[in-house]
Amino acid sequence: MADPRLLRLLRWFAKHKRRLPWRNTRDSYRIYISEIMLQQTQVPRVLEHYRAWLRRFPSWKALAKARTDDILRAWAGLGYNRRALHARDAARHVLRHGVPKTLEEWMRLKGAGSYTARAAYAIVSRKPVLAIDTNVRRAAGRIFLGIPYPSPENDARIEKALAKAGFGAPSHWALAQAFMDFGTAICRSKPNCGACPFAADCMAAQEFLSGSAAKPKPRRAETVRAGKRYPDRIYRGRIVEILRTQQYADLRTIGANIDPSYCHAHDAAWITNMANRLVKDGLIGRRGFRIFLAME
Numbered sequence: 001m002a003d004p005r006l007l008r009l010l011r012w013f014a015k016h017k018r019r020l021p022w023r024n025t026r027d028s029y030r031i032y033i034s035e036i037m038l039q040q041t042q043v044p045r046v047l048e049h050y051r052a053w054l055r056r057f058p059s060w061k062a063l064a065k066a067r068t069d070d071i072l073r074a075w076a077g078l079g080y081n082r083r084a085l086h087a088r089d090a091a092r093h094v095l096r097h098g099v100p101k102t103l104e105e106w107m108r109l110k111g112a113g114s115y116t117a118r119a120a121y122a123i124v125s126r127k128p129v130l131a132i133d134t135n136v137r138r139a140a141g142r143i144f145l146g147i148p149y150p151s152p153e154n155d156a157r158i159e160k161a162l163a164k165a166g167f168g169a170p171s172h173w174a175l176a177q178a179f180m181d182f183g184t185a186i187c188r189s190k191p192n193c194g195a196c197p198f199a200a201d202c203m204a205a206q207e208f209l210s211g212s213a214a215k216p217k218p219r220r221a222e223t224v225r226a227g228k229r230y231p232d233r234i235y236r237g238r239i240v241e242i243l244r245t246q247q248y249a250d251l252r253t254i255g256a257n258i259d260p261s262y263c264h265a266h267d268a269a270w271i272t273n274m275a276n277r278l279v280k281d282g283l284i285g286r287r288g289f290r291i292f293l294a295m296e
């Protein structure tokens with residue numbers, strides 16, 4: 001490994017790494033589940049649910065056979081419920097075609113996407129591909145390219161810079177995890193450059209230390225319907241949440257339970273549209289006004 005900054009990062013990681021259960025395995029199912037959970041959920045929250053999920057659905061086979069209502073109940077607390085269905089679709093795919101062996105095969109799993117596929121491939125098959133998540137992007141983009149707030153458009157440059165620095169086997173897995181932990185602990189969105197082992201040779205350090213690093217405007221937030229506090233995604237999640245604890249609900253009365261400002265005259269069609277979207281996504285079933293978790 002040529003670049004001393006990568007070696008320093010590995011030394012930092014040896015001292016400060018987080019003990020995470022999915023780091024002790026190369027089992028394809030366990031790795032895939034951890035990556036799907038981590039897609040839009042923070043590590044502490046995933047830690048609360050990961051082991052319970054594995055007890056409930058310990059293998060590709062167990063998940064492939066599971067009913068929708070069972071997996072949605074087990075997914076409670078993780079948010080973005082469609083990921084649970086994607087995981088089951090992936091399990092069914094694996095039962096038919098076997099565990100993916102190439103990056104392209106990982107990409108074919110439902111819900112995988114580029115990051116998850118690369119991460120799973122790197123871990124399960126020990127292949128030296130780089131999966132760039134927010135933390136890797138932020139830390140590597142700052143240290144090696146001097147970009148204070150790197151965006152996904154910078155990923156190709158980051159990958160190239162890391163390859164030039166010597167990223168590759170056999171340390172690729174440890175380096176990727178190290179960037180993740182370092183980006184979470186020190187090189188956060190508001191970085192702690194004063195306590196950073198890279199302050200002397202990070203290409204973005206001066207901008208932060210001098211206070212001249214300009215934070216870009218946040219990307220456009222999700223659309224929020226007029227008169228509502230949150231995007232519809234949140235209210236759809238609340239509908240599913242209610243159905244986790246009761247067998248069915250009535251579309252004519254559920255509104256007040258998901259939105260305190262619910263007004264039947266204005267919002268009845270809104271509730272129906274959200275329920276229809278959940279039906280289309282395969283999360284719930286509907287008979288007339290009655291809705292319930294899907295049971296396929």
Ligand code: SF4
Nearest residue numbers: 187191193196202205
């Ligand atoms: S010096 Fe600052 S910006 Fe650079 S890696 Fe360290 S914490 Fe991040």
